[in-house]
Amino acid sequence: MIIRQPIIRTDKWSLTPTAEQRLLFAETVKAYRRLCRHLVGVIFTHWSELGTLRSQKVIPAVERLVHQTSQNPDVKYPGIDQAFHKFPSYYRRAAIAFAVGQVSSFVTRYQKWQSGIRNRRDAKPPTLNANAGCYPSLYKGQCYKLHGYEQIEIKVFTGSDWVWTTVQVSGLRERHTVDSNKLLSPSLVFNQQACHLSVPFECHPEKRQANTNVVAVDLGINTTATVSVRASKTMGKGGNLHKGFCSNTYRKCRHINQQIAHIVSKRIVVIAKQFNAEAIVFENLKGWKATGGRKRSNLRQRFHGWLKAMIRDYTEMKWQEVGGQTVDVIAAYTSKLAYDGSGVVRRDSTNYALAKFTSGKRYNADLNGSQNIAARGILKLTCRKDSEERSSKRPGRSPKSWACLCDLWTPNSQVSTDTTTSRQQVV
Structure with missing residues (x-):
C-alpha cells in the first residue's frame, strides 16, 4: 500500500497594524531573537547529551536546563529566567526548537568540513550563527487566536509585560478554503519592509479522477x-x-x-x-x-x-x-x-x-x-x-x-x- 506523504505549502497573510502595534511587534521579535541567541549557546554547550535525543524529548531537556519550576527548582542557567521574566512557555519552546535546529545544522556542516567534504580545497570552516534573523512561531490558543479570517489576536511584548492585541488581516490566499488542508503554526514576520504572517498548510490532495x-x-x-x-x-x-x-x-x-x-x-x-x-x-x-x-x-x-x-x-x-x-x-x-x-x-x-x-x-x-x-x-x-x-x-x-x-x-x-x-x- 502506497502512503501519500502530506505536502507543506506556505501562504502569506498580510497584516495592517497600527503605529502602536508596529512597536509591539518590533519588541516581540527583538525579545524572541535575544532568547534564541542565549539558547544557542546553552544547547551547543550541552550538545553531546542533547544531540542524541529524539525531537520530542530535546525541548523538555533544554527547558530543564533553563526554566525553573516547582518540580525543577535547581536549573543550571537561572539567569535566563531572570532576563526573560514572564516569557510565554510556547514562545520559549518555539525558540528552543529553532535553536536546536541551528546547532544541529552547524554540527553537521562542521563534521562534513572536518571529514574533507568541501566545495573548495581552501574552504573555511562553517560558523555557528547565534544571531540569526528568525521570527517567532505562534501556537494556536497560546500565542494567537483567529477571529474568522479578518482579524487575529496575537500575544506581544510591551517591553515589560506580555499582552494580547488584535490586528486586521488585510490579505490572504486560498489554501485556508480547502477543507482537507490543515493550518499549522504561523510565524510573525515583521521588519522595516514587511508585516505579515507566514502560514504553513499541510495539504492532503485527493486522488484525481482524471480523463485520459x-x-x-x-x-x-x-x-x-x-x-x-x-x-x-x-x-x-x-x-x-x-x-x-x-x-x-x-x-x-x-x-x-x-x-x-x-x-x-x-x-x-x-x-x-x-x-x-x-x-x-x-x-x-x-x-x-x-x-x-x-x-x-x-x-x-x-x-x-x-x-x-x-x-x-x-x-x-x-x-x-x-x-x-x-x-x-x-x-x-x-x-x-x-x-x-x-x-x-x-x-x-x-x-x-x-x-x-x-x-x-x-x-x-x-x-x-x-x-x-x-x-x-x-x-x-x-x-x-x-x-x-x-x-x-x-x-x-x-x-x-x-x-x-x-x-x-x-x-x-x-x-x-x-x-x-x-x-x-x-x-
Whole structure:
C-alpha cells in the first residue's frame, strides 16, 4: 500500500497594524531573537547529551536546563529566567526548537568540513550563527487566536509585560478554503519592509479522477509557454566583479521573474484542471545550455533569462496540491520534427515563431513542439500502465522517446517504425 506523504505549502497573510502595534511587534521579535541567541549557546554547550535525543524529548531537556519550576527548582542557567521574566512557555519552546535546529545544522556542516567534504580545497570552516534573523512561531490558543479570517489576536511584548492585541488581516490566499488542508503554526514576520504572517498548510490532495489526456507545455524563447491539451485514445574578462555588484537590479529582476513564473504556472494548472488532465508534461531541460547565438548577443541574453526551471517547478508544486502528476520527456527534436510526420521543419526567415513544413504549410513553431511533447507524454504514461498490467515475464516496451503527434494516429504495430523513420530524417 502506497502512503501519500502530506505536502507543506506556505501562504502569506498580510497584516495592517497600527503605529502602536508596529512597536509591539518590533519588541516581540527583538525579545524572541535575544532568547534564541542565549539558547544557542546553552544547547551547543550541552550538545553531546542533547544531540542524541529524539525531537520530542530535546525541548523538555533544554527547558530543564533553563526554566525553573516547582518540580525543577535547581536549573543550571537561572539567569535566563531572570532576563526573560514572564516569557510565554510556547514562545520559549518555539525558540528552543529553532535553536536546536541551528546547532544541529552547524554540527553537521562542521563534521562534513572536518571529514574533507568541501566545495573548495581552501574552504573555511562553517560558523555557528547565534544571531540569526528568525521570527517567532505562534501556537494556536497560546500565542494567537483567529477571529474568522479578518482579524487575529496575537500575544506581544510591551517591553515589560506580555499582552494580547488584535490586528486586521488585510490579505490572504486560498489554501485556508480547502477543507482537507490543515493550518499549522504561523510565524510573525515583521521588519522595516514587511508585516505579515507566514502560514504553513499541510495539504492532503485527493486522488484525481482524471480523463485520459495530458497538458503539454513548451517553454520557449519567442513565447514564455505554449500549452496543448491532447487526449489519448490509446564576469568581466580576466577579473571578478565586486561583491554585491548590481545586487538591487538582480533582486528586482529575480522578483519579476518569480511573479511571471507564478502567473504562468497558475494559468497552466487552471487549463489542466479545466480539461481534467491526468498529467502535465514538460520537456526535460535539466542541465540544458544554449549553444546558438554569438557571444553577448541578444539571443544569448534571452536564453539566460529563460524561466524554464522556475515555471516547471512552480507548476509541479501547484499541480501536486490538486493531486496531479508531472511527467518529463526527452526534449530532443520536439520543435524540429513536424507533428504530422512530414519530417524536419524550417523556421520562417521573416518570423522565427513560425515553422514551415515540407508541404509548405506554415504553423506556430512552439505549438508544434507542445503537441509533440504531448504525444511523448501520452506514450510514456500508456507504456507505464501497460507494464503494470503485464507479468514480469513480459516486460513492456520502452516509451517512445522520439515520438511525434502522428504516432498516436497510427496502429500500435507501426509506431516504432514511424518513430525510427522520423529519427532517421533528423539525422
